[in-house]
Amino acid sequence: MEFKFSEENLQKIASVQKNYPDKRSSIMPVLYIAQEQNGWISHEVMAEVAHLLEITESEVYGVVTFYTMYHKKQVGKFHLQVCTNVSCMLRGGYDIWNKIKDKYNLEDGGVTQDGKLSLEEVECMGSCGTAPMIAINEDYFENLTPEKVIEIIDSLK
Amino acid sequence: MHRIVLPDIKNLQEIDVYLANQGYYGARLAFQKSPDDIIEIVKKSGLRGRGGAAFLTGLKWSFMPKVTSKPKYLCVNGDESEPGSFKDRQIFEFNPHQLIEGILITCYAIGAQTAYIYIRGEYHKWIKPVQKAIDEAYNNGFIGSRMKETFGTQFSCDIFIHKGAGAYICGEESSLMNSIEGQRAYPRVKPPFPAQNGLWGNPTTINNVETITNVPPIIKNGSEWFSSIGEPKHPGTLLFGVSGHVNKPGVYELPTGTLLTDIIEKYAGGVINAKRIKCIIPGGTSMPPLKGDSIEGLKMDAESLRAAGSAIGTGGIIVMDEDTDLVKVLARMTKFYYHESCGQCTPCREGTGWMLKILKRILDGKGTKSDLDLLISIANNIDGNTVCALGEAAAWPVKFTIARFRDEFENRVNESIQIPVNNKVHSMRKTKNPIDNIEIR
Numbered sequence: 212m213e214f215k216f217s218e219e220n221l222q223k224i225a226s227v228q229k230n231y232p233d234k235r236s237s238i239m240p241v242l243y244i245a246q247e248q249n250g251w252i253s254h255e256v257m258a259e260v261a262h263l264l265e266i267t268e269s270e271v272y273g274v275v276t277f278y279t280m281y282h283k284k285q286v287g288k289f290h291l292q293v294c295t296n297v298s299c300m301l302r303g304g305y306d307i308w309n310k311i312k313d314k315y316n317l318e319d320g321g322v323t324q325d326g327k328l329s330l331e332e333v334e335c336m337g338s339c340g341t342a343p344m345i346a347i348n349e350d351y352f353e354n355l356t357p358e359k360v361i362e363i364i365d366s367l368k
Numbered sequence: 369m370h371r372i373v374l375p376d377i378k379n380l381q382e383i384d385v386y387l388a389n390q391g392y393y394g395a396r397l398a399f400q401k402s403p404d405d406i407i408e409i410v411k412k413s414g415l416r417g418r419g420g421a422a423f424l425t426g427l428k429w430s431f432m433p434k435v436t437s438k439p440k441y442l443c444v445n446g447d448e449s450e451p452g453s454f455k456d457r458q459i460f461e462f463n464p465h466q467l468i469e470g471i472l473i474t475c476y477a478i479g480a481q482t483a484y485i486y487i488r489g490e491y492h493k494w495i496k497p498v499q500k501a502i503d504e505a506y507n508n509g510f511i512g513s514r515m516k517e518t519f520g521t522q523f524s525c526d527i528f529i530h531k532g533a534g535a536y537i538c539g540e541e542s543s544l545m546n547s548i549e550g551q552r553a554y555p556r557v558k559p560p561f562p563a564q565n566g567l568w569g570n571p572t573t574i575n576n577v578e579t580i581t582n583v584p585p586i587i588k589n590g591s592e593w594f595s596s597i598g599e600p601k602h603p604g605t606l607l608f609g610v611s612g613h614v615n616k617p618g619v620y621e622l623p624t625g626t627l628l629t630d631i632i633e634k635y636a637g638g639v640i641n642a643k644r645i646k647c648i649i650p651g652g653t654s655m656p657p658l659k660g661d662s663i664e665g666l667k668m669d670a671e672s673l674r675a676a677g678s679a680i681g682t683g684g685i686i687v688m689d690e691d692t693d694l695v696k697v698l699a700r701m702t703k704f705y706y707h708e709s710c711g712q713c714t715p716c717r718e719g720t721g722w723m724l725k726i727l728k729r730i731l732d733g734k735g736t737k738s739d740l741d742l743l744i745s746i747a748n749n750i751d752g753n754t755v756c757a758l759g760e761a762a763a764w765p766v767k768f769t770i771a772r773f774r775d776e777f778e779n780r781v782n783e784s785i786q787i788p789v790n791n792k793v794h795s796m797r798k799t800k801n802p803i804d805n806i807e808i809r
Contacts (some may be wrong), residue, residue, distance in 0.1 A: 230528040231550075232439075232568060238550035239533055277552040277710075278533030280489045296451045297653055298611035298686055300700055334536065334704050335451035336490050339611035339684065340618045349492035 214255040216263070220244050224263070234264050238274055242281055251282035279333075287322045287329030289367050292346040295332055298339035303356070307343050308332060310357035311364070328364070370597050371621050372605050373581045374462055381497055383504040386465040392510055394584030398473040399521040406477040410583065413591035414603045419445055419539070419576030420652070420681045422602060422670040431563035432478040432571050441567040442475050442483040443548065443574040447532055447539035449488055450652035451704060452684030455607035456577040458619050460487070460494035463581065464501035468511065468527065470580035473587055475525040478573050482526050485577075486544050489533045502527055536708035540756045541574040543710070554712045555756035578607055598624035599669040606680070608668065610636040612687040613643065624669040631668065632687060643689040647773065651681020653701050654761030656768035660690075677768070695780050698769045699727040705762035713754040719746050720762050735781040740770055 216224065227240040241264065245256045252275050254268075261268040275281045282290075291311060295304040315323060317330040338344040341353035345360060352363055379385045386392075398406055411426030432440060444467070448456045459467055471483045487495050505511045509518035511527050530548050537543045542556035545567045566572020582604060586594045595603045602624045608631055611617045615637030622631065628650065632638065639645055645660030650668065656678040658666075666672060670680045688697065706720035723746050729735050747763035754760075770777050 230530075236548065236550040236568075239547070240531065243531065243533070273552050274550065278489075278535050280532075280534035295700070296704055297649075297697055297700055298452055300697070301612045301686070301688060301692065333490075333534075334707060335449060335453075337448050337454040337457055337488070339452050339454045339686070340609055342611060342617070346490065351493060 212253070212255060214245075214249060214253065214259045216245070216259065217248060220248055235266055238264055238266075238271065239278075242271075242275060246281060251285050285322065285326075286331075288327050289329070289347050289364070291328060291330050291364065292333040292336070293330070294334070294336045294338065294342070294344055294346075296335040298335070299342040299344060302342040304343040306357050307345065307355055307360050310360060311345075314361055315364070327367070370605055370623060372585050372594075372597075373466070373578060373607060374458055374619075374621050380463050381461065381465070381501065383465060383501070383508065390588065391465055392469055394587040395469050395472045395476075395510070396519055398476055398587050399519045399523060403477045403479060406473060406587065409591045410477070410586060411591075413586045413594040414601070415579065415582055415586060415594065416602055416604075416670065417576055418578035418582075418606065418682070420450070420654070420679075422680055425575065425579055428563075428575070429474070429478050429573060431561065432480075432573055433563070434479075436571055438570040439482065440478060440480040441570055441572040442471065442478060442480040443541070443544055443567065443572060444471060444483060444485040444577055444580055445539060445541065445544055445574055446485055446487040446491075446577040447536075447544060448491070448577075448682075449536040449539050449708075450654060450682050450684060451701070452609065452611055452649060452652045452686045453682040454609045454611075455619050455683065457491060457494045458607065459577055459581050460491070460498050464498045465505065466584055467498070467577060467581045468501055468505050470583035471527055472511065472515075472525065473583050474573070474575065474580055476521075476523050480525060480573070482528070484528050484530045484548050484567075486530050486532060486538065486548065488538075489531050495529060495531060499529055502529070535710070536704075537710045537756070537758060540758065543756070544574060545572060552710075554710055555758075557755055598626075599667065599671065601671050602669040602680070606668065606683045608635075609682075609684045610687065611684070613640045613645075613689040613692070614638065614687050615640055622668075625667045625672070628663050628666045628668050628685070631685065636685075636687070639687060639689055641689075643691065645687055646690045646692050647688045647694060647697070647769075649684070649686040649688075650678050652684040653686070653704070653765060654757075655679045655681040656764050657772065659772055660688075694769060694773050694776050695727065695730055698765060699724065699731055701765050702727055702762065705758065709758060709762070713759065715750045715753045716759045716762060719750040719759075722746050723762070723766055730777070730780055733780075733783060737778065737781050739781060740774070740777050744770060 223244055228237045231237045249256050257271040261271045293308045295308050319332050322329040338353050343355050344353045407426050407429045415425040416422040446456045515524040532538050535553050538547045538553045540555050543553040547553040562572040597604055605621050605623050608620045620635045647657050649657045673680050702724045706724045709716045709720045711717045726739050726743055743766055747766040750759045751763040
């Protein structure tokens with residue numbers, strides 16, 4: 212499916228490009244804008260970004276695949292990111308991970324059939340003092356228990 | 369008690385409150401001096417980098433060429449991805465203007481006209497207050513072309529936020545620059561050093577967020593004031609982030625040289641259920657772990673920790689109680705480095721995976737005694753053989769955890785497949801098959 216940036220987003224891109232001395236360097240913010248519009252970074256998105264920045268598609272692909280926060284496939288409406296790194300693990304991060312996996316029948320990288328939830332095990336999110344935590348899309352939820360997590364996820368609309 | 373970076377002032381993140389508390393006064397003072405004077409003051413203060421290496425900040429600034437036809441840059445490292453480290457977000461949230469003021473002074477000292485604050489992509493919530501503070505500072509003429517009127521100086525600079533996208537390696541300074549340039553964030557071979565050949569090939573200085581936030585008070589109060597706080601060789605305060613098995617985890621700003629036991633007992637509320645500490649990581653997971661019974665009298669500063677066989681790192685303290693399964697902890701840490709290895713250098717790319725496989729084998733109850741030596745051998749072959757320090761960061765936990773807790777590892781490899789009940793990690797109690805959680809992807 213062809214991808215074109217919206218007029219509004221083209222303006223956003225023009226604005227963010229002022230922060231960098233050349234077009235190519237704006238690729239990371241441009242990819243974020245693309246992801247916001249499209250939900251994930253498809254090959255069509257990469258092609259359009261390459262065209263816009265006057266670089267090759269393989270260069271764009273190289274950047275997209277290096278960074279974990281660019282989604283290489285579709286994610287759910289609510290993307291659940293569970294930290295299981297040491298500080299969270301010591302406070303029950305894996306209890307939360309397992310609870311979510313079991314309750315919503317999700318594996319790492321999986322999406323529920325209705326497209327509502329997707330699950331990802333993530334590395335340290337910088338919430339060690341408020342562990343365990345999950346992030347849902349852009350928001351952090353901290354000092355959790357498995358019960359609280361389910362309550363939060365079930366209340367998502 | 370001194371609080372330099374996070375003073376106890378309500379709503380200090382608001383520009384009005386910041387201004388009412390001598391905000392941007394340090395920048396005003398700085399612009400009346402010469403850039404060399406500023407570098408000299410910071411050198412004399414003894415300020416060391418807060419990002420892990422504890423390098424002298426003033427000395428780093430002095431590496432920037434005085435005369436050059438190229439633009440110069442400042443990068444402020446707020447990637448904050450070291451497991452156990454969660455201090456910079458406190459600055460972003462509660463004192464962003466002091467960070468901005470520090471950036472202005474630093475840019476003036478090194479002659480940079482552009483600064484990038486690199487903030488990890490996951491920190492959406494903390495990018496907002498920094499962007500708000502930057503916008504306010506622009507509106508008030510503290511950043512940008514209007515600085516000339518505001519401060520009566522010929523100097524001006526711009527500050528931009530560059531948002532990361534989830535890669536631990538971007539905390540390494542040359543990766544960070546490649547990331548700002550929009551590349552895959554591979555670390556660069558040094559030399560050339562960033563001061564000669566940094567961002568887009570131009571002279572660049574990279575400092576940690578906490579380091580820069582220390583600068584305005586140093587300019588306001590003088591180098592002697594700063595160097596008299598804490599340990600003389602590593603003066604000032606540090607933001608200690610305490611996590612793990614303590615009653616009150618959190619960030620505590622305390623003078624360097626504060627006793628580790630005091631941080632845990634007096635500030636972090638002691639160990640949960642008053643258990644004994646088995647293992648403690650003093651400065652983020654990349655730093656060698658210490659035995660719980662070896663920390664009595666240990667001061668938290670660069671020199672003291674080096675003498676104790678570890679390092680201050682980012683001041684991220686992870687406390688593990690007597691019931692912690694260290695094999696599982698080490699496997700989880702190794703999984704992290706395996707995931708975050710950028711793949712550029714073979715020893716790190718392959719070695720981290722091999723170490724993870726062996727640790728998983730030991731966790732599965734299928735390890736042998738020779739596995740422990742094999743792990744150390746792999747770690748030794750990573751250590752020192754990579755472009756950047758991620759190699760060491762992956763190798764050290766393996767080497768030092770096994771060396772310092774050899775009994776626990778030997779017991780494990782001598783055992784059958786069953787894991788003893790009293791040897792389970794707190795967090796794993798309810799899981800059906802905890803070993804499955806450490807999978808190789």
